[in-house]
Amino acid sequence: MVYMSKALPKRSENYSEWYNEIVKRADLAENSAVRGCMVIKPYGFAIWEKMQRALDDMFKATGHQNAYFPLFVPRSFLEKEEEHAEGFAKECAVVTHYRLKANPDGKGLVVDPNAKLEEELIIRPTSETVIWSAYKNWIQSWRDLPILINQWANVVRWEMRTRIFLRTAEFLWQEGHTAHATEEEAVEETHKILGIYADFAEQWMAMPVVQGVKTASERFAGAEDTFCIEALMQDGKALQAGTSHFLGQNFARSFDVQFVNKENQLEYAWATSWGVSTRLMGALIMAHSDDNGLVLPPKLAPIQVVIVPIYRSPEDLAKISESIEPLIGALKTAGLAVKYDDSDNQRSGWKFAEYELRGVPVRLGIGMRDLENGTIEVARRDTLTKESRPIDLVSPDSFVAGIKSLLDEIQESIYDRALRFREENTFLVDTWDEFKEQIEKGGFIMAHWDGTAETEEKIKEETKATIRCIPLVSDEMAGKCVYSGKESAKRVLFARAY
RNA sequence: CGGGGCGUAGCGCAGUCUGGUAGCGCGCACGGUUCGGGACCGUGAGGUCGGAGGUUCGAAUCCUCUCGCCCCGACCA
Structure with missing residues (x-):
């Protein structure tokens, strides 16, 4: 209805309509004929290319190299790491056949039932499994480590509801996958990348972020620890802008990637993976733009x-x-x-x-x-x-x-x-009533949490707020859980999120 | 998968209830007047009314089936 007017919808009146319109009118992207997938138009892609260039330079400067792994993941690969499999199973696109044929009953093409694949191929929702199946052959000795690889690729996650840039069925991203000889080194890598993401967000996107660690329930499927950067959008909702995972030895075990250490003993390799996606385009839009349109950092x-x-x-x-x-x-x-x-x-x-x-x-x-x-x-x-x-x-x-x-x-x-x-919209909250009231208004809420998944779940059910992260930097002041009243060592970051 | 809504010109929509020559705005083409914050006038091009079947002298409009999209919920970077 307002689409025809020269002015954009107002952020204050309809934020999501404003967002959709700005994406269209600034010529960044459009919805495609394929459900949940987008066409990134030249102007939008030019921004993405600038992001890629900056990030790629940062990865290279820290010793990483680019490579490319296949789009298809055999089902048996995905199954190997149990939690990983469980986490991604319900959003996978699956290739079952390799051939079409003329429709014997009329016009067009049909799947040739004789061309059924012995084993289904999954379109990668992420590439840990294919990559670790390759790493098995790359790693024999501690001298082969670390392996510091990144790839720029597309992935597919069959989301029920999609939003352009923020959650599309197919999206572009980079995924880093590293293998290390020691736990310390892998943990260090995880933090190093988180730092790169935070620097990129702040220095290039001009978007302040909170660095933190996810709770168990928000953790990447198959990770020991998931670190993230979280940003606050203008409508008061949080957006996860990047993640860096410490994968422990989970994938090395699943794919039997062992190396001989300096003491001539066999050991499983330590892993990390990390990524940012075209979702950053959505973050960029929602962080700075106004009712006149896009505002881009120079x-x-x-x-x-x-x-x-x-x-x-x-x-x-x-x-x-x-x-x-x-x-x-x-x-x-x-x-x-x-x-x-x-x-x-x-x-x-x-x-x-x-x-x-x-x-x-x-x-x-x-x-x-x-x-x-x-x-x-x-x-x-x-x-x-x-x-x-x-x-x-x-x-x-x-x-x-x-x-x-x-x-x-x-x-x-x-x-x-x-x-x-962000500072004006970050609130220290100590009572449950106050929490419920503030969450309706939006913003970041710093509150005490008793550390249990039960409390986290209850809070989510009652308020739709999730723990965005446990911030890495905070004043370590003990207190009482905002929901249960039990002991808490420090405040965590709550918000409603995209 | 549940609950709503919508498919009519490139885009945004009216027309459907009550069947009778398919319209409006923007954009587009051409001509002219304009030009320091989204100009105006004139002329013109552009439509299998999502698809299939039916009712009828006659269907965008009524009936049946079907395909697709959007929004809200359950899932998520």
Whole structure:
């Protein structure tokens, strides 16, 4: 109903409609003909590529290498690690046949019943099992360790309800899978990656996160410990933005991956796995954007600076285009992603609105008046403010330096804003009544918990709030469980979550 | 799988109750006037009304079957 209007739905009125519209209107992605799957459009994919590049560099810098493992997982592999199998069984797509044939009863194609697979192939919901079946052959001695592998891939989890970017049946991600000679080293790896994820979220996405460990009930199927980064979205719900798992020797046992240690004894290898997905796109949108559209952190924006000419005649446009050539060159030389939009099929006002919708951090507007005055209009997407700045169009280097520092300032500023939002929406809660009341309003709740799965479950049933994590950094002040009144060593993080 | 809703032009919708030449807005094409925050006027193109069957002189509209999508719940990065 509001779709036709130029304005987006308001966050305050209908948050999920606002989210869906922003994804569509900013041209990030669309729903596909296949249920639960999305088409990521070029503009959206460009953001994902920037995320990939930054993360990939961080993985490489810490000694990891990329590789690729198959899409198909034999059923017998998935079965091997019992908890893992149980955890993923109910959301697997299964390949049972390898051939189609012409429909003998009419048009089209049907599955050829003679082409039934001896053993079903599961479309990977994650790759631990295929990878550890390969590692078995890669690992003989402690000298073969550690193995530090990452892969960029798609996975499929047959979700009952999907939401674009946040929970799709197929999604893109990276999954790291490492093997180590000692428990200490594997645990260290788990933490190292968690740190990388937190740095990426904060420094690139400008999204503050809480690092923590999951409770047993929220743990990855097959893990000893699951660490996570949790972010707070603008509607007060939590979003798990990345996970890093310490897998112990569970997969090594299941796949019989043993190595000879320095003492010439056989030992099972220690494992980790970790991943972030296209869900981060959803996080990015919900962390910063406003009722005018997307707000992108400069470091991840496919277009960092857009230049919009303001003119009447083709002659004016030609004059502007010629005058700003050195500027465009200088911006590019400075390493900035710049777009000069001289297209003639939309007017400047339309372009202003469009680039705001798409979240371009800085917009430069230049018209004939500016040419005369030696000025240019600089507009900030995050604050929606604009100012006229002087510019020497012949040698614009100092102006460009100013734009560069403005982009840094924007990156910092949207992080600060998100951090302030999280601080203002994190509540210390000590009574059950207060808990029930606050959870309705949203936000992070720091409360004491007695450590039992029963209490955790009861709280979830009564309030839909889950323990997002037990924060790694917190003041270790003992208290009483907000639900049961029993002893508690420290507060944990509760929220309703995506 | 349970409970709701919807399939009509590229997109968003009206028309269905009460059967009678398939419409509106946006977008698109062309021409003109405009142009410092989503311009306006004129002309035009574009539809197996999700699919199949039935009732009828006549079906987008009534009946039967069927396919698909969306929202709410149970599952989850």
